[in-house]
Every structure is written in structure tokens, then in C-alpha cells.
Amino acid sequence: MRIRLILLAAFLFASPLLAQEIIPDGDPDYLEDQFYVGLTYNLILNKPESVNQQNLSYGLQLGFIKDLPLNSKRNMGLGIGLGYAVNSYYSNLQVSELDDSFEYSLLSSDLNTKRNKLETHLIELPIEIRFRNSTPTEYKFWRFYAGAKLGYVVGARSKLVTTEYKDSFYVTDIENFRYGLTANFGYNTFNIHIYYALNNLFKDGLQLDSGEDLTFTPLRIGFIFYIL
Numbered sequence: 233m234r235i236r237l238i239l240l241a242a243f244l245f246a247s248p249l250l251a252q253e254i255i256p257d258g259d260p261d262y263l264e265d266q267f268y269v270g271l272t273y274n275l276i277l278n279k280p281e282s283v284n285q286q287n288l289s290y291g292l293q294l295g296f297i298k299d300l301p302l303n304s305k306r307n308m309g310l311g312i313g314l315g316y317a318v319n320s321y322y323s324n325l326q327v328s329e330l331d332d333s334f335e336y337s338l339l340s341s342d343l344n345t346k347r348n349k350l351e352t353h354l355i356e357l358p359i360e361i362r363f364r365n366s367t368p369t370e371y372k373f374w375r376f377y378a379g380a381k382l383g384y385v386v387g388a389r390s391k392l393v394t395t396e397y398k399d400s401f402y403v404t405d406i407e408n409f410r411y412g413l414t415a416n417f418g419y420n421t422f423n424i425h426i427y428y429a430l431n432n433l434f435k436d437g438l439q440l441d442s443g444e445d446l447t448f449t450p451l452r453i454g455f456i457f458y459i460l
Contacts, residue, residue: 264299264309264366264460270425272454274319278432280444282338287322287347291452297358311360311377319450321433322349325440327390329401337441344395350403351391352433354383354410372420375458381427383410405435416456425456 272291276283295315302308326348328335339345360379367373388406392399412429433448440446 264301264306264311264362264364266297266299266311267295267459268297268313268315268456269294269459270454270456272319272425272427272452274321275451275453276321276323276448277451278447278449279323280440280446282440282442282444283323283325285321285323287349289320289322289349291317291319291454293317293356293456295356295358297360299362307364307366309362309364311358311362311379313356313358313360315356315358317354317356317383318351319354319452320349320351321448321450322347324348325350326392327403329390334403334405335441336438336446343392345392346395347391347393349391351389352385352406353387354385356381356383356410358414360414360416374419375417375423377414377416379414381410381412381414384408385410405438407432407435412450421457421459423456423458425452425454427452 270291270293272293274289274291276285276289293315294317295313297311297313300310300312302310324339326337326339327350328337339348358379358381360377362375362377364375365373366375385406385408388403390399390401390403409431410429411431412427414428415426416423418424427450429450433450434446438446
């Protein structure tokens, strides 16, 4: 699966040459290159029945997308970008650090927990097919961008805060290579953003101490802002 995704990414990176060949009569100064900033609410799907989300799980993303027009009107394009994201998942899942591994259990009510979260930091590669009704002189337009996002976790941390102590450490049981489907749609600067992960947040084979399989599928819904 990973090899196929890498080959797909390589093919899409080669698309600038194709795009340039099919728009020889286009305006070379009219491009939809964009910086983006996004804020999301992070849901956890396919989780163990005993695990519940708590507090506000949030995500923040930012980066730059290079737009490669695919037709002479330039209302259809291919977007390839590079960005950074941080995502937090608040729940009653407690991660405990052992000598050479980690243990997963449910928070005890005796802990008087204030906050308990798992946080990931990623380098991301968004890839989008883009449809819009923009023109060289009109910068406010409707858009629909659909595609995929590849990511690599450069750091994951568990943080537990109770009324008595704080515990924070890095977790290595996260599946570092991330991939999922995306959709962005809206008007002008403000747009709806949806991301659905296609693989588990944790590595395969992990279980809670109760014997339940540890599965987390992130679904992120929020807003994304584009700046030309």
C-alpha cells in the first residue's frame, strides 16, 4: 500500500509538465498559488467502545499550495502543497510509559483528571484536484477542492494533567505515515474543510489492558482560509 501511494505522489509531482503543455494560450501571470491556515474539530471514529472523547479536540494546519492549471480558462487545476499540522485528541484513554513499551488503559476516576490528550505533529503533503469559477481579475470566487493528504508524524506526545501532578512523554506507537481524503469548499477566503483518515492512528496489534483492539480513525471538520 505504501509503495502505491509513493508512486501516486511521484506521478502527481510530474504533472506540472503535463499542465504546461495543455494551456499554451493561458495567461502566464494568472495563478492560484495560495497560503492556507485551517482550524478543525477532531473526531475519533472506530474507537473502542469504552473510550470516550473529552473536552475540545482541535487541530491547526498551515502551509502553501502550488496551483497547476489544467485548462486554458484556468478554472480547473492541480494543487500540490507542503504544510505543518498539530492535532490534539482528548479522551479517557490513558497512556502509561513502561521501560521499553507503553500500556493503554482507561482513566481512573480517582485521578481527578483535568486534561488528558494525545498530540501529534506532522509534515503534510496535500494533493488536490481544484474546481473554481475564478478569473484573472476576480479574486472572490466559489471553489471545490477534493483530493488526498499524505503526512508524516514527526512527534507524538501524551499529556496527563491532574489536580496533583502532570505527566508528559513522547509516544512511539503512532503510525507515522498518515494518509486520508480531503474536501474543501466555499467562497472567497472562508471555506469548509473535511479530512477523513484512511489508516489507524496507532500501529497495528495494540490493545487496551482490557483486551480491546486500540483503533482510532481521525475525522477532522472545520474551516480553512486561503490567502493569495
